[in-house]
Amino acid sequence: MPQITFKEQTIDYEIKRSRRAKRLKLAVHTDGRVVLTLPWLASLKLAERFIEAKAGWVAKQVAKFKSANFSLTKITKVDYLANKTKAKKLISERVAYFNQIYKFKINKITIKNQQTRWGSCSRQGNLNFNFRLIFLPQILADYIVVHELCHLRELNHSPRFWALVAKTFPNYKMARQDLKRAGLSLM
Numbered sequence: 001m002p003q004i005t006f007k008e009q010t011i012d013y014e015i016k017r018s019r020r021a022k023r024l025k026l027a028v029h030t031d032g033r034v035v036l037t038l039p040w041l042a043s044l045k046l047a048e049r050f051i052e053a054k055a056g057w058v059a060k061q062v063a064k065f066k067s068a069n070f071s072l073t074k075i076t077k078v079d080y081l082a083n084k085t086k087a088k089k090l091i092s093e094r095v096a097y098f099n100q101i102y103k104f105k106i107n108k109i110t111i112k113n114q115q116t117r118w119g120s121c122s123r124q125g126n127l128n129f130n131f132r133l134i135f136l137p138q139i140l141a142d143y144i145v146v147h148e149l150c151h152l153r154e155l156n157h158s159p160r161f162w163a164l165v166a167k168t169f170p171n172y173k174m175a176r177q178d179l180k181r182a183g184l185s186l187m
Helices: 044-053 055-068 077-102 131-135 138-150 159-168 172-181
Strands: 003-006 009-012 014-018 025-028 034-039 108-112 119-121 126-130
Touching (some): 077 131, 077 138, 126 131, 131 138, 138 172, 159 172
Parallel strands (some): 014 034, 108 126
Antiparallel strands (some): 025 034, 119 126
16 A cells, blocks of 8 residues: 655555546545545556645644544444434435525435535436434534535536525535534545
């Protein structure tokens, strides 16, 4: 497994190649795993230079998750199965609540046990949510619901998309920051 070193701390990381990736993506998961995703044709030399340049940030994130004894990482498949129905009910209620304003056509809502996303939206009008939303403060879960709901109209993060989000969630910037500050961003 490849490694980087920062201030005498050695950190293992995983390299994944993706045909869909357009740029290098570095993620530090709440369980301390570090994953570098590369576009299919990107060179390993480029990957090494990229992660070395980010070594300080990686070390900081890994240390933050270790010191926080981060509780969401301890959730198992059994927890998912036990909470999936509750999550579906609560999230569906919040989607319905916010969609009273937007009136978007929703195909279906699915609850998943995702490791890197809070939610997603497909071109077919499907909304997918991470069951872990039920463990978040309500305001952060609502932000994620509104965010994905607005992707039904705008499948991007353009100014039009953010204007849609702001229509019902004017403090969305604060919610995004709170997710990041708390180390809760699974993205």
